[in-house]
Amino acid sequence: MYSEKVMDHFQNPRNVGEIENASGVGTVGNAKCGDIMRIYLDIDDDGIIRDCKFKTFGCGAAVATSSMATELVMGKSVQEALQVTNKAVMEALDGLPPVKVHCSLLAEEGIHAALWDYAEKKGIKIEGLEKPKNDISEGLEEEDY
Amino acid sequence: MERIYLDNAATTKTSEEVVQAMLPYFTEYYGNASTVYAFGEKSKEAITQARDIVAGALGAKSEEIYFTAGGSESDNWALKATAEAYKQKGNHIITTKIEHHAILHTCEWLERQGFEVTYLDVDENGTVRLEELEQAIRPTTILISIMFANNEIGTIEPVAEIGAIARKHGVLFHTDAVQAFGQVPINVDELNIDMLSGSGHKLNGPKGIGFLYIRKGVKIRSLIHGGAQERKRRAGTENVPGIVGFGKAVELAVQTMEERTARERSLRDRLIERLETEIPYTKVNGDRINRLPNNVNVCFRFIEGESMLIMLDMKGICASSGSACTSGSLDPSHVLLAIGLPHEIAHGSLRLTLGADTTQEQVDFVVDTLKEIVDHLRSMSPLYEDFVKKQK
Numbered sequence: 001m002y003s004e005k006v007m008d009h010f011q012n013p014r015n016v017g018e019i020e021n022a023s024g025v026g027t028v029g030n031a032k033c034g035d036i037m038r039i040y041l042d043i044d045d046d047g048i049i050r051d052c053k054f055k056t057f058g059c060g061a062a063v064a065t066s067s068m069a070t071e072l073v074m075g076k077s078v079q080e081a082l083q084v085t086n087k088a089v090m091e092a093l094d095g096l097p098p099v100k101v102h103c104s105l106l107a108e109e110g111i112h113a114a115l116w117d118y119a120e121k122k123g124i125k126i127e128g129l130e131k132p133k134n135d136i137s138e139g140l141e142e143e144d145y
Numbered sequence: 146m147e148r149i150y151l152d153n154a155a156t157t158k159t160s161e162e163v164v165q166a167m168l169p170y171f172t173e174y175y176g177n178a179s180t181v182y183a184f185g186e187k188s189k190e191a192i193t194q195a196r197d198i199v200a201g202a203l204g205a206k207s208e209e210i211y212f213t214a215g216g217s218e219s220d221n222w223a224l225k226a227t228a229e230a231y232k233q234k235g236n237h238i239i240t241t242k243i244e245h246h247a248i249l250h251t252c253e254w255l256e257r258q259g260f261e262v263t264y265l266d267v268d269e270n271g272t273v274r275l276e277e278l279e280q281a282i283r284p285t286t287i288l289i290s291i292m293f294a295n296n297e298i299g300t301i302e303p304v305a306e307i308g309a310i311a312r313k314h315g316v317l318f319h320t321d322a323v324q325a326f327g328q329v330p331i332n333v334d335e336l337n338i339d340m341l342s343g344s345g346h347k348l349n350g351p352k353g354i355g356f357l358y359i360r361k362g363v364k365i366r367s368l369i370h371g372g373a374q375e376r377k378r379r380a381g382t383e384n385v386p387g388i389v390g391f392g393k394a395v396e397l398a399v400q401t402m403e404e405r406t407a408r409e410r411s412l413r414d415r416l417i418e419r420l421e422t423e424i425p426y427t428k429v430n431g432d433r434i435n436r437l438p439n440n441v442n443v444c445f446r447f448i449e450g451e452s453m454l455i456m457l458d459m460k461g462i463c464a465s466s467g468s469a470c471t472s473g474s475l476d477p478s479h480v481l482l483a484i485g486l487p488h489e490i491a492h493g494s495l496r497l498t499l500g501a502d503t504t505q506e507q508v509d510f511v512v513d514t515l516k517e518i519v520d521h522l523r524s525m526s527p528l529y530e531d532f533v534k535k536q537k
Binding site: 013018032037057059 | 449492528
């Protein structure tokens with residue numbers, strides 16, 4: 001069902017954990033739908049992401065996309081991190097089954113939510129960053145059987 | 146790596162004896178049972194014999210057993226045919242919120258045809274409340290369809306009481322006994338059952354074969370139209386090897402029931418007890434006493450089921466979960482929601498269903514493995530993190 005990359009990131013997730021006094025923390029998802037992702041960012045004075053950690057409650061794809069998303073933003077500038085889309089996360093994982101695409105959206109939203117928190121704490125505005133939805137399942141239609 | 150198969154409610158291994166009984170009917174006695182020549186007679190005899198065995202296991206008459214292609218067909222047939230045959234009497238059907246989808250989706254289809262369906266709630270153990278059932282009966286009620294035992298949480302319903310209520314009100318009673326048949330003794334007369342669905346592959350028989358018991362006198366219409374097989378009620382050349390295998394499986398299930406289920410019960414209870422005492426924040430789902438002998442269903446809080454299944458699979462353990470990710474929708478199992486579990490807890494459910502081959506060593510290995518897996522997943526869970534912080 002999952003690609004080797006997904007399985008690798010699920011079995012050996014990178015950057016699991018918390019960052020104390022993180023520059024930004026974002027929690028997205030919905031326990032009702034079975035996915036919650038929390039992203040911690042440590043951003044230095046030059047706006048570079050020095051560390052990134054995550055915690056995720058969710059399926060194999062949710063864990064793998066969180067893990068991959070943290071890898072993709074590590075060492076990047078805030079602006080570059082903003083460009084890490086769900087598509088980029090999916091491609092880096094060699095794809096996801098169609099029913100799991102929303103997990104990659106969760107990863108993108110998680111990064112955005114953490115960046116939003118950082119911007120709010122710093123009192124700055126990040127160009128191109130919109131207030132993230134807290135609940136990514138909004139607007140997702142249930143399949144009809 | 147040894148495979149530990151604990152998903153016997155999904156399907157079972159076809160037993161060696163069953164396979165041996167079936168084999169001659171592929172290559173040796175392959176004649177069509179509906180033919181005139183003596184060669185076809187062999188197939189006919191084999192079907193008769195299997196029918197007698199199935200009927201005997203239920204205290205039914207042989208002519209009340211109709212072979213089908215499986216449990217889903219039997220459920221569809223029982224509901225659709227009764228609806229059609231009794232629509233002059235009324236258009237109301239009573240079922241529960243915890244039925245298998247073969248019942249629920251058929252009921253939804255019937256609603257679209259103009260029938261009215263009451264979906265009864267269940268209590269926190271998954272048991273139907275008898276007073277609610279009785280209150281739900283209307284003059285237009287033509288059928289009560291309530292499962293014998295639930296496939297997810299293993300709860301055995303008060304079938305005798307349901308049968309008595311149905312009889313008292315002159316309403317037909319169908320039960321989906323796919324999980325219970327072969328696990329618990331069933332007598333259709335004592336329990337006032339008018340129709341009963343069963344399936345071969347849940348009791349070490351082959352897949353693709355099932356039956357519907359229809360009490361003599363119940364009006365029935367065909368679901369599959371065509372030839373005159375099954376007393377003109379179910380068309381299609383009989384699946385002779387399947388029927389023979391089913392018969393053999395039922396024969397064995399009845400013979401071994403007492404000893405096998407006693408063994409499974411003891412392993413089941415050991416498994417439940419160890420999980421409950423050794424893994425914190427674990428909840429047992431389903432009735433602890435009126436429970437299928439082979440069913441264990443628990444929720445581990447703060448973690449999600451699919452992750453757990455993948456990690457179990459990496460250790461060779463086959464299990465199942467009611468999480469959304471395993472159901473193909475965003476909602477977790479309708480059964481777990483019906484017993485009142487919040488979504489986030491229902492997502493962390495695990496079902497382990499034992500079989501005749503399950504050993505105590507396997508059960509202990511599964512508990513030890515699960516302790517590690519649950520620990521690992523909780524260490525990554527933001528829900529657990531929040532919970533621990535709140536505790537402080």
